[in-house]
Amino acid sequence: MTTHLRDEQGPFFGEFGGRFMPESLIAALDEISAAYEEAKADPTFAAELAELHRTYTGRPSIITEAPRFGEHAGGARIILKREDLNHTGSHKINNVLGQALLARRIGKTRLIAETGAGQHGVATATAAALFGMKCVVYMGEVDTERQALNVARMRLLGAEVIPVTTGTRTLKDALNEAFRDWVANVEDTHYLLGTVAGPHPFPVMVRDFHKVIGEEAREQVLELTGALPDAVVACVGGGSNAIGIFHAFLDDPDVKLYGYEAAGDGIDTLRHAATITMGRPGVLHGSRSIMLQDSDGQTLDSHSISAGLDYPGVGPEHAWLSSIGRAEYLPITDAQAMSAFRLLCQTEGIIPAIESAHALAGAIDLGRELGPDATILVSLSGRGDKDVETAGRYFGVLDEQALVAGTREQNALDSNELIDGAVEVDELDRDLAQGMGTER
Amino acid sequence: MSEATSELRATSPVGSVIQAANATRAGALIGYLPVGFPNLQQSIDAAVALVENGVDVLELGLPYSDPVMDGPVIQKATQSALESGFHLSDAFTAVEAIRARVDAPILLMTYYNPVLQYGIERFATDLVSAGGAGLITPDLTVDSGAEWISASERTGLDRVFLTAPTSTDERLKLAIENSRGFVYVVSTMGVTGARNDVDAAARTLVDRLRANGLETDGSSGACVGIGISTPDQVAEVLAYADGAIVGSALVRALSEDGVAGVARVARSLATGTTR
Numbered sequence: 071m072t073t074h075l076r077d078e079q080g081p082f083f084g085e086f087g088g089r090f091m092p093e094s095l096i097a098a099l100d101e102i103s104a105a106y107e108e109a110k111a112d113p114t115f116a117a118e119l120a121e122l123h124r125t126y127t128g129r130p131s132i133i134t135e136a137p138r139f140g141e142h143a144g145g146a147r148i149i150l151k152r153e154d155l156n157h158t159g160s161h162k163i164n165n166v167l168g169q170a171l172l173a174r175r176i177g178k179t180r181l182i183a184e185t186g187a188g189q190h191g192v193a194t195a196t197a198a199a200l201f202g203m204k205c206v207v208y209m210g211e212v213d214t215e216r217q218a219l220n221v222a223r224m225r226l227l228g229a230e231v232i233p234v235t236t237g238t239r240t241l242k243d244a245l246n247e248a249f250r251d252w253v254a255n256v257e258d259t260h261y262l263l264g265t266v267a268g269p270h271p272f273p274v275m276v277r278d279f280h281k282v283i284g285e286e287a288r289e290q291v292l293e294l295t296g297a298l299p300d301a302v303v304a305c306v307g308g309g310s311n312a313i314g315i316f317h318a319f320l321d322d323p324d325v326k327l328y329g330y331e332a333a334g335d336g337i338d339t340l341r342h343a344a345t346i347t348m349g350r351p352g353v354l355h356g357s358r359s360i361m362l363q364d365s366d367g368q369t370l371d372s373h374s375i376s377a378g379l380d381y382p383g384v385g386p387e388h389a390w391l392s393s394i395g396r397a398e399y400l401p402i403t404d405a406q407a408m409s410a411f412r413l414l415c416q417t418e419g420i421i422p423a424i425e426s427a428h429a430l431a432g433a434i435d436l437g438r439e440l441g442p443d444a445t446i447l448v449s450l451s452g453r454g455d456k457d458v459e460t461a462g463r464y465f466g467v468l469d470e471q472a473l474v475a476g477t478r479e480q481n482a483l484d485s486n487e488l489i490d491g492a493v494e495v496d497e498l499d500r501d502l503a504q505g506m507g508t509e510r
Numbered sequence: 511m512s513e514a515t516s517e518l519r520a521t522s523p524v525g526s527v528i529q530a531a532n533a534t535r536a537g538a539l540i541g542y543l544p545v546g547f548p549n550l551q552q553s554i555d556a557a558v559a560l561v562e563n564g565v566d567v568l569e570l571g572l573p574y575s576d577p578v579m580d581g582p583v584i585q586k587a588t589q590s591a592l593e594s595g596f597h598l599s600d601a602f603t604a605v606e607a608i609r610a611r612v613d614a615p616i617l618l619m620t621y622y623n624p625v626l627q628y629g630i631e632r633f634a635t636d637l638v639s640a641g642g643a644g645l646i647t648p649d650l651t652v653d654s655g656a657e658w659i660s661a662s663e664r665t666g667l668d669r670v671f672l673t674a675p676t677s678t679d680e681r682l683k684l685a686i687e688n689s690r691g692f693v694y695v696v697s698t699m700g701v702t703g704a705r706n707d708v709d710a711a712a713r714t715l716v717d718r719l720r721a722n723g724l725e726t727d728g729s730s731g732a733c734v735g736i737g738i739s740t741p742d743q744v745a746e747v748l749a750y751a752d753g754a755i756v757g758s759a760l761v762r763a764l765s766e767d768g769v770a771g772v773a774r775v776a777r778s779l780a781t782g783t784t785r
Contacts, residue, residue: 086746088648088652089651089653090622090649090654091578091649091651092578092579092648092649092672092674092696093651093671093672093673093674093681093685093696094579094674094675094676094696094699096651096674096676096677096681097674097677097678098676193706236582236585236589237575237589238577243576245576246577249577249578250578250581250700250701253578253579253699253700253701254699254700254701255699256676256699257699265605326570352623352626352627353622353626353649354576354623355576355578357647363623363627365627366597366598366624366627366628367574367598367623367624367625367626367627367628368574368575368592368624369575369576369623420653432592442633
């Protein structure tokens, strides 16, 4: 590979990216672009961020080998990059601290954010508390219901959480509402966008704040194994953890990159969020990328059991990496993700976020394909504390659910022992899929 | 290409109407309604009623799933239109039907993605065929709009770009040079919706546009939108601007009192255009 894929700085990645935004926000976008360029050239900014990461985030995050999980993934060597161990429980804090520092540099005193699963909202509320800033988080009403614990966390941290009741009442509508707030309050407010989508400079800037994930992991895997991994895998909603872990490997042509999108009930149904797999190019939330849309260009509803992946768009750099064949994007259903979720819990004692479980499910498939000689680096982007209720209900292990247990719960409890074979995992998938079917 | 479209228009139909309104009255009244709300036929009837009651230029909004510039009233209306099955092709049907009944120029107000998916050139061609005058593009600025600018050059369609209180002089010049019909003056930093006071920022912005070369010469002109809902506000804005744009107040009237209601509100707003 002669080109340096790591050098892309936007606003465009190939035909993707750009800035399709109301004029009212252009000045703010220019301001943040200029501030970011200035900060990049200022060693004190990098030093300040690095110090925060060392003393507050808990960086570098470790890597953990997952051999018992790997037995179910064709015996491949599975290495987890533990972003779940960061303060606030996910990779989101990397970007949040970077942007919050930047916001403070340009004199903004109020942070607003959109959130899906609540992880980005929690991280933003955390940074606002740390820096003494006001914080408002927009969250789709549907998501406030399925991630109630994170709503409480944000409120405990002093943030105001506003449930968004327009449109599909999920992540995409939370972005719309955050943009509307920003248009009205741009003078004192920074919109701390939480993923690698949106108008320039967000896709580049958010990527840069997350690329530490891959830079650390690349060194750590080299040190552990003496070689680069054969593949790097991550879940993709907007795609921030994925671009964060991919970026350091973009110019390592022998390292395959896989992004796993949420296929919900399946890509043959209308209930999924597999944007790159099923979408086509269009403009959403300020950039040209790939999106789920109807023939009129209206954004389609997405679905995923994971609120953080339930987004009908994707960051433009991913659309580009897909279009040039550098990274491959594949769908993982709710049932596959939940099966991988439980497998990691029970083989390694790690409860992953349901988002990250999509990457784990992908690693299972990929490991079986590549075999025992392969090393697969998995982005464990977040921890599953926030998902305990969802997963508990899914598997029927919540006490209150057990009281009204139907066949599904009983089945799930019966099979609640260690699963020790690929075939059994597949059977579990089917049981779970059927179980979910009867519930709806 | 037909003869009508091959000849580029130095003065646009919208610009001419605005110029004439400024010659005979305090300025032009521009009325916004979404296509397909409460249904296609009533949105057509309501638009006709606007013109019959003193609206000079129609701005027809195309319902879109992710309208970041719109406030609650318009969002609610456009979402309802989408839920009742609005399709892009309805826009051309509406333009044609309205033009057959009243003689006012019609601009479509549309977010970019629907146009992009329809095909920019095809959209421009079909809009000309339907008798439309051009587009207002809330999420497409001049620096991102090369394809639309080229399509409008080919077809002679008007293109209205937005300016905001936060726009730099350089960006105001860009909007002035590239707009045809008028330049949209976003009165306040916020989304659409009625407000008690139209921001003083609007007057400042119009002054800045004039200082940067904007004239009411039939090809441009400054029309102020966002927050205007009463005849007094129309009069106040027309004291310094070439046109006043009203949206949410009309949408609310249509939603609460139907076509007769929106006609009443338009007639009342039009009293603000007298001199």
